Amino acid sequence: MLLLIILAATLVIIFLHLYSKWKLTYWKKRGVPQLKPIFFYGDGKDVVKGNKSLAQFTLERYKEFRAMGVPYGGTYITLRKVFVPIAPEFIKDIMQKNFECFTAHFPKNELTNNKIFNKNLFNIEGEAWRATRKKLTPTFTSGKMKMMFETLLEKTQGLEQLAGEIAESGEPADIRDVLARFTTDVVASCGFGLECNSLKHPKSEFLEHGKLFFSPKSVDSIWKVILKALRLISRETNFQVPEDFFKKVVEKTVDYREKNKIYRKDFLHLMIQLKNRGVVNHEDNINVFDKSVKNDGTFDLDDVTAQCLIFFLAGFETSATTMTFALLELSQHPEMQAKVRQEAEEVLERHNGKMTYEAMLELKYTEQVIEETLRKYPPVASIPRVCTKKYTIPGTKTEIEPGTTVFISAWGLHTDPDYFPNPQKFDPERFTVENRKNIKEFTYLPFGEGPRMCLGIRFGIMQSKVGLVSLLKNYKFILNEKTHLPLKMARTFITSVDGDVWVNIEKI
Numbered sequence: 001m002l003l004l005i006i007l008a009a010t011l012v013i014i015f016l017h018l019y020s021k022w023k024l025t026y027w028k029k030r031g032v033p034q035l036k037p038i039f040f041y042g043d044g045k046d047v048v049k050g051n052k053s054l055a056q057f058t059l060e061r062y063k064e065f066r067a068m069g070v071p072y073g074g075t076y077i078t079l080r081k082v083f084v085p086i087a088p089e090f091i092k093d094i095m096q097k098n099f100e101c102f103t104a105h106f107p108k109n110e111l112t113n114n115k116i117f118n119k120n121l122f123n124i125e126g127e128a129w130r131a132t133r134k135k136l137t138p139t140f141t142s143g144k145m146k147m148m149f150e151t152l153l154e155k156t157q158g159l160e161q162l163a164g165e166i167a168e169s170g171e172p173a174d175i176r177d178v179l180a181r182f183t184t185d186v187v188a189s190c191g192f193g194l195e196c197n198s199l200k201h202p203k204s205e206f207l208e209h210g211k212l213f214f215s216p217k218s219v220d221s222i223w224k225v226i227l228k229a230l231r232l233i234s235r236e237t238n239f240q241v242p243e244d245f246f247k248k249v250v251e252k253t254v255d256y257r258e259k260n261k262i263y264r265k266d267f268l269h270l271m272i273q274l275k276n277r278g279v280v281n282h283e284d285n286i287n288v289f290d291k292s293v294k295n296d297g298t299f300d301l302d303d304v305t306a307q308c309l310i311f312f313l314a315g316f317e318t319s320a321t322t323m324t325f326a327l328l329e330l331s332q333h334p335e336m337q338a339k340v341r342q343e344a345e346e347v348l349e350r351h352n353g354k355m356t357y358e359a360m361l362e363l364k365y366t367e368q369v370i371e372e373t374l375r376k377y378p379p380v381a382s383i384p385r386v387c388t389k390k391y392t393i394p395g396t397k398t399e400i401e402p403g404t405t406v407f408i409s410a411w412g413l414h415t416d417p418d419y420f421p422n423p424q425k426f427d428p429e430r431f432t433v434e435n436r437k438n439i440k441e442f443t444y445l446p447f448g449e450g451p452r453m454c455l456g457i458r459f460g461i462m463q464s465k466v467g468l469v470s471l472l473k474n475y476k477f478i479l480n481e482k483t484h485l486p487l488k489m490a491r492t493f494i495t496s497v498d499g500d501v502w503v504n505i506e507k508i
């Protein structure tokens, strides 16, 4: 009996070994350059073991394939095949020219098990994505940003007050935490019309749910890795999606507004228009509660919840990260900090001391600082795509099969000395109107590119500019030694610093 068990176990191990070896030659057999993948981990041992983020994984592959001088490469995370385009021309092909072959962000079997969340714009693909994107695009126009501006501006009062309290205490601040509290309040208010007061109450439900979503995933054991790779168990991601919380919040708020016919200048109001009328009207205060208007019924309450959820999740962490890295750099470059401050003073003077939407647009140097921050520290450093239709790599006979994951390393491109000389130097001058023209297309991708490009660019930049300026016009920021330099990045989905960024704040 014992002999039989040993024999069976040996056969299983031999089978696993051969199967893994066969799967890990997928790219080689197709003439796509690959590295030296190892048993079941492929090239992704560090990611699987939780030592590195997906962004770091993609950055390392980018550098390795670039050093090999190849325009693209094939890699593996466990047995899952991942295509990594390196040359900007191929990246353009995937993101734009042949977009039809890459309409998805994630493979269907790797979505979460949250029914409503999975309907959000980021997660859907094909026709469903196209139709939803068309409906949502008018909700992010400059007119709609202007509509939300006052609501955003209100929140800067709480931010300035908190910065003042920290300055008075003389204690260093975990600046990412402060900024995440600010963006949570902004996004909750502009998104849902809710006052969650995270700036005053750091344990607000919105903030806690947001943090949980972006906290690093638990690490799978090697057995779970093998079972997932063999597809014997579900490959769903274990993101902690606050779906029930948001469902209740949205349903309650929509019900209240519909019963009391309440109009508020926020994203939820636009979503109610979509639900009740099928389109977002240019007049903001039309009677959206009149349900007698004909509507195709393709945008229901679950869609409202799903899109509000992505507005919240995509909106708060990315901008908080952007401002954190901007302050990390500015606290090490006092001359740039002074320049942002001076620009703010001059612009405000032209606008009677009031920060208006128009004044915000005039903050050109501040915008350059943000663009340079997004270059050096792209919040979404590895941009995902999934092949949805057979694609032939241009100039070859090599086919990329539907279902194949593609990772584009924004971080790799942004720190490639051929595209951005002296890439570790923080230099906002790279983004003057003149210098911008020299940036090669598809090498600067903080918001992605092509038809799936970020829908919230205007909101993200507006929020980051207003937040930064409201702090810098009143306070000076100095890097505190609690920040570990050189920086080590955390293994989070959105780029962040391990050990956080600590600054001292001084009133001017």
Ligand code: HEM
Pocket (backbone or CB within 6 Å): 121, 122, 123, 133, 310, 311, 312, 314, 315, 316, 318, 319, 322, 374, 378, 379, 380, 383, 384, 445, 446, 447, 448, 449, 450, 451, 452, 453, 454, 455, 456, 457, 459, 460, 461, 464
């Ligand atoms: C600095 C801030 C931000 C950065 C760096 C950022 C970055 C990105 C990136 C890289 C993508 C993927 C693009 C692609 O696949 O080509 C994306 C998608 C998206 N972002 Fe943002 N984002 C930011 C702010 C926001 C904000 C504030 C919102 C909403 C309020 C938002 C909503 C979205 C949505 C809905 C998508 C999915 C678009 C689609 O799949 O069609 N983002 N973002």
